[in-house]
Amino acid sequence: MWRFLGRRFVQMLITLLLFQAVTYFLIDAQPGDIADLLTLDPNIPPAERERLRAQLGLDRPPVERFITYIGNFYRGNLGVSFQEYPRPVIDIIKERLPRTVVLFLTASILSFWTGFVTGKILAWRRGGWIEYTSTITGVTLYTVFTPWFALMMIWLFAVALNWLPAGKFLDPLKWLDAPISANAVFARMIWSSFFALVIVFVGFWFSNRVPRRQRLVLRAASLLVPLVGMLLYWRLSGLGFYAWDIARHLILPVATVTLIAYGGTMLLTRTSMLETLREDYVLTARAKGLPDKVVRDKHVARNALLPVWTGLVFSLGNSVSGGIITETIFSWPGIGLTLLNSALVADIPVAMGTLTVVGVMTLISHLIADIGYAFLDPRIRYH
Amino acid sequence: MAEAIATTEHVYVPLWRVRLSLFWKSLRTNWAMFSENPIGLIGLGVILFFALFALAHPILMNTIWEPRVYDPISGYDMEIPFHPSPPSARHLLGTDPLGRDILSQLMYSTRYEFALGILSAVVTVVIATTIGAVSAYYGGIIDTILMRLADLVIMVPFLPILIVLSALTEVGMIELALVIGLLSGFGGTTIIIKSQALTIKVKPFIEAARVAGGSDFHIIFRHMIPNLLPISLLYMMFVVTGAIFSEAVLSYFGLTTIQMSWGIMINTTQLFGYLLRFDTWYLLIPASLAITLLCAAFYLVGRALDEVVNPRLRKR
Numbered sequence: 001m002w003r004f005l006g007r008r009f010v011q012m013l014i015t016l017l018l019f020q021a022v023t024y025f026l027i028d029a030q031p032g033d034i035a036d037l038l039t040l041d042p043n044i045p046p047a048e049r050e051r052l053r054a055q056l057g058l059d060r061p062p063v064e065r066f067i068t069y070i071g072n073f074y075r076g077n078l079g080v081s082f083q084e085y086p087r088p089v090i091d092i093i094k095e096r097l098p099r100t101v102v103l104f105l106t107a108s109i110l111s112f113w114t115g116f117v118t119g120k121i122l123a124w125r126r127g128g129w130i131e132y133t134s135t136i137t138g139v140t141l142y143t144v145f146t147p148w149f150a151l152m153m154i155w156l157f158a159v160a161l162n163w164l165p166a167g168k169f170l171d172p173l174k175w176l177d178a179p180i181s182a183n184a185v186f187a188r189m190i191w192s193s194f195f196a197l198v199i200v201f202v203g204f205w206f207s208n209r210v211p212r213r214q215r216l217v218l219r220a221a222s223l224l225v226p227l228v229g230m231l232l233y234w235r236l237s238g239l240g241f242y243a244w245d246i247a248r249h250l251i252l253p254v255a256t257v258t259l260i261a262y263g264g265t266m267l268l269t270r271t272s273m274l275e276t277l278r279e280d281y282v283l284t285a286r287a288k289g290l291p292d293k294v295v296r297d298k299h300v301a302r303n304a305l306l307p308v309w310t311g312l313v314f315s316l317g318n319s320v321s322g323g324i325i326t327e328t329i330f331s332w333p334g335i336g337l338t339l340l341n342s343a344l345v346a347d348i349p350v351a352m353g354t355l356t357v358v359g360v361m362t363l364i365s366h367l368i369a370d371i372g373y374a375f376l377d378p379r380i381r382y383h
Numbered sequence: 384m385a386e387a388i389a390t391t392e393h394v395y396v397p398l399w400r401v402r403l404s405l406f407w408k409s410l411r412t413n414w415a416m417f418s419e420n421p422i423g424l425i426g427l428g429v430i431l432f433f434a435l436f437a438l439a440h441p442i443l444m445n446t447i448w449e450p451r452v453y454d455p456i457s458g459y460d461m462e463i464p465f466h467p468s469p470p471s472a473r474h475l476l477g478t479d480p481l482g483r484d485i486l487s488q489l490m491y492s493t494r495y496e497f498a499l500g501i502l503s504a505v506v507t508v509v510i511a512t513t514i515g516a517v518s519a520y521y522g523g524i525i526d527t528i529l530m531r532l533a534d535l536v537i538m539v540p541f542l543p544i545l546i547v548l549s550a551l552t553e554v555g556m557i558e559l560a561l562v563i564g565l566l567s568g569f570g571g572t573t574i575i576i577k578s579q580a581l582t583i584k585v586k587p588f589i590e591a592a593r594v595a596g597g598s599d600f601h602i603i604f605r606h607m608i609p610n611l612l613p614i615s616l617l618y619m620m621f622v623v624t625g626a627i628f629s630e631a632v633l634s635y636f637g638l639t640t641i642q643m644s645w646g647i648m649i650n651t652t653q654l655f656g657y658l659l660r661f662d663t664w665y666l667l668i669p670a671s672l673a674i675t676l677l678c679a680a681f682y683l684v685g686r687a688l689d690e691v692v693n694p695r696l697r698k699r
Contacts, residue, residue: 018535023544030551135422143624143679147635147649148671155659166659324542325632339543340636343550351547358540366538 008370012363019359020070020352027348028062073356079349083342089353092338095183097357099169100323100334102190103250104316107257112312115262119269119308120301123277124292134266141263146322150329153256164252167331174245185242192233196226253330257322261315268311272304279303306376313369316361416691423687429680433673437493448487455491455643458483467657470665477665479648480655489669492644496677499560499630500623506564507572507622508615514569515576516607519584520599530577536570545629549638556641559633563626572618576611583610613692620685624678631674645670 053059057068072079078089122134141149158166165171170182178185203222207215234240276282277300285295315322323336331337335354342350417423444450452460459482460466460474466482468474476485518529545562548554554562583589584607592602633639634646637654641647648670657663 015535015538019538022535022539023547026544027547027551139679139683140675143675143682145628145631145671145674145678147632148667148675151658151667151671155661159659160661322542324546328636336543340546343547344638346551355540355543355547358543359538362538362540 008367012367016356016359016363017070020073020356021066023355023359024066024069024352025062027351028065030346069352078353081342081347081350083345083347083350089349092350093335093353093357096333096335096338098186098190099332100327100336102186103253103326103332103334104257104323106250107254108261108312108316110254111258111261111265112308114258115265116269116301116305116308119266120273120296120304122266123270123273123300123304124296126274134270138263138267138270141259142267144260146260146325147329149260150253150256150326153252154329157252165249166252167249167329169249169331169333170242170245171249175242178242180239182242182246185239186246188237188239189243189246192230196230199226199229249332253326253332256330257326260322264315265308265311269304269308272307273300276300276304302376306373309372309376310369313365313372316365316368413691417687420687420690422683426680426683426687429676430684433493433677433680434497436490437497440487440490440494443490444487448484453484453487455483455488458487460484467655467663467666469663476669479651479666480657481651485648485665485669488643488648489645489673492648492670493673495556495641495644496627496630499556500626500681502557502560503564503567503626504619504622506561507568508619510565510568511572511576511618512608512611512615514573515580516603516611518573519577519580520603520607530574533570533573536566537574539566539570541566541625542629542632545633546636546638549633553640554633555639556630556644559630559639559641560626563629564622567622567625572615572622575618576614579614580607580611583607617685617688617692620681620688623681624685627674627678627681645674 050059057065069079076090078093081087081089081092084092118134122131125131154166157164175182200222203218203225207218207222210218234243282295282299285299290299323334324340325336326332327334327336328340335357339351339354339358341347342354444453450458452458460468460478461482462473463478463482466478467480468478470477474484474486476489479485479488514529514533518526544566545559548562549559552558589602589606592606597606630639630641630644631646631649634641634644635649635653637650639646649667652658652663652666657666
């Protein structure tokens with residue numbers, strides 16, 4: 001296993017280098033550079049323009065520049081943004097990445113869970129209007145033009161019903177006399193929900209290993225303890241008001257991404273379940289007289305999980321691609337919106353940095369997918 | 384090979400006629416399987432509807448629509464004092480903020496969406512089928528290089544790259560179709576087609592062709608690729624969906640130099656600030672619905688074709 005991981009890590013590094021080279025030269029091949037943009041004023045003499053180009057290192061050949069860039073990159077220096085001039089790119093990414101990850105991790109886990117449970121039930125109950133409505137809903141959600149769907153969600157919940165804010169990360173008016181910055185509040189939100197989730201997960205994990213009578217009590221406790229803890233924590237720290245403002249802005253984008261991903265997961269689970277149902281061991285399990293629920297959950301669903309797992313992990317890796325659409329429409333300042341904005345103004349260091357982050361996320365998600373296979377399917381072993 | 388085949392009645396039938404009748408027969412059996420599935424038929428119906436929709440535009444422009452008023456790009460209706468105007472007898476779907484007829488724009492764009500989707504799908508299929516067949520046939524170092532390339536291309540995030548490219552250069556319909564075709568042709572589609580080509584490579588008829596003295600080129604292009612075409616056709620459908628979707632997203636962000644498309648229509652709506660108003664629904668909904676419907680239609684046809692050409696799902 002460790003040898004596999006080590007070799008895999010080397011492969012990932014090589015792929016990442018190739019990916020960086022491809023994107024770097026692709027962007028570099030575009031006509032015009034930042035010096036042209038900075039010296040749009042015709043009164044600037046040509047000599048001064050050349051001096052600026054030399055200062056920015058743009059007069060050297062592309063290969064040399066690329067090697068310098070890569071050298072700096074692996075020493076943790078991603079350059080400075082052109083658009084927000086002296087601000088380092090790494091700073092921008094550190095600020096924006098958690099926002100994207102939180103948005104898409106929440107949405108992916110929600111859609112995966114709901115899609116898997118409903119897909120499982122739908123495969124079991126074939127025929128009739130349930131199958132048709134669910135297939136139509138699934139295909140509609142899967143193929144709907146995402147920007148339009150997001151706009152309709154905003155229109156319904158933010159404009160017509162006025163329940164939720166229409167976009168952005170927070171409401172600036174509420175933050176005028178905030179004691180700490182929004183990023184600090186957001187970091188605390190991430191950590192507190194992480195601990196709460198760990199408690200819930202451990203509680204449920206243990207509850208499957210205790211006698212039936214205690215199971216319900218344990219599950220209720222593992223849900224209530226983190227909930228009360230969270231409420232107390234935000235109440236006592238006095239930041240609850242600000243955390244709630246960010247959370248309110250998070251609801252609508254999360255719901256949109258969840259619904260869009262839900263359709264795909266549900267359809268995939270259903271197809272995968274239907275294929276597994278034809279296996280002989282399912283017939284055996286039924287012939288043994290096992291209850292339907294056991295056959296469905298323990299024999300079929302467990303084996304049907306494999307393609308769905310692939311889908312989940314790949315959707316996490318691709319979340320930045322999809323994130324561009326959602327983040328732009330909801331003005332959610334994450335990696336996707338940063339990439340779009342930097343590309344629009346030819347802010348190449350930021351565009352390169354965000355693209356690399358996207359590549360790293362994809363690579364990591366592919367690795368997680370492969371490790372997950374070994375857990376889900378005992379026949380798969382890595383050496 | 385003989386130019387004609389003798390039948391039992393000793394009547395010579397030209398080879399092309401035998402091939403045609405075989406083709407016709409397989410088409411009929413496949414159609415019978417395809418038409419069992421209502422989902423595929425719905426998809427095909429929607430595609431046909433849009434095809435007719437696209438064909439109707441030049442006819443309407445030449446007969447009842449006056450070009451000065453109804454031209455999708457430069458038309459302007461002076462008889463209506465305020466634009467955008469809601470649907471009326473003159474403009475069945477209203478006019479956009481620049482006074483152009485929305486129905487005309489919608490119909491005019493349809494043909495470009497088809498052209499874009501089909502061009503990128505053809506590029507994908509040509510590349511993916513050739514690479515898949517070559518890589519499965521030769522194996523070894525060629526296979527390794529091509530498959531690692533495919534892994535790299537899969538890793539390239541599709542939309543971000545398109546956005547960066549189109550933000551920095553001028554991207555029109557054809558460039559966009561080519562880039563989409565190349566990216567999906569070298570990426571995921573290749574790997575699927577190669578796995579299919581591996582199962583064909585070990586079939587007896589390939590062995591027979593090699594024994595008969597067929598060159599590598601002959602075996603790949605005359606024996607392997609024709610057998611890969613059904614599965615390529617299936618993936619064409621999914622590429623079309625992806626291409627139309629990507630074009631719409633890029634045009635919506637205003638990154639393409641395309642003059643008129645469904646994405647541009649939504650972009651215009653956004654530019655003039657009519658996006659989140661329900662009283663001007665006719666600006667947003669027709670174009671969005673058209674994108675969704677056409678994408679869904681190709682996706683549904685793909686799913687139905689999957690059951691015909693995919694041996695794993697076939698019921699027989």
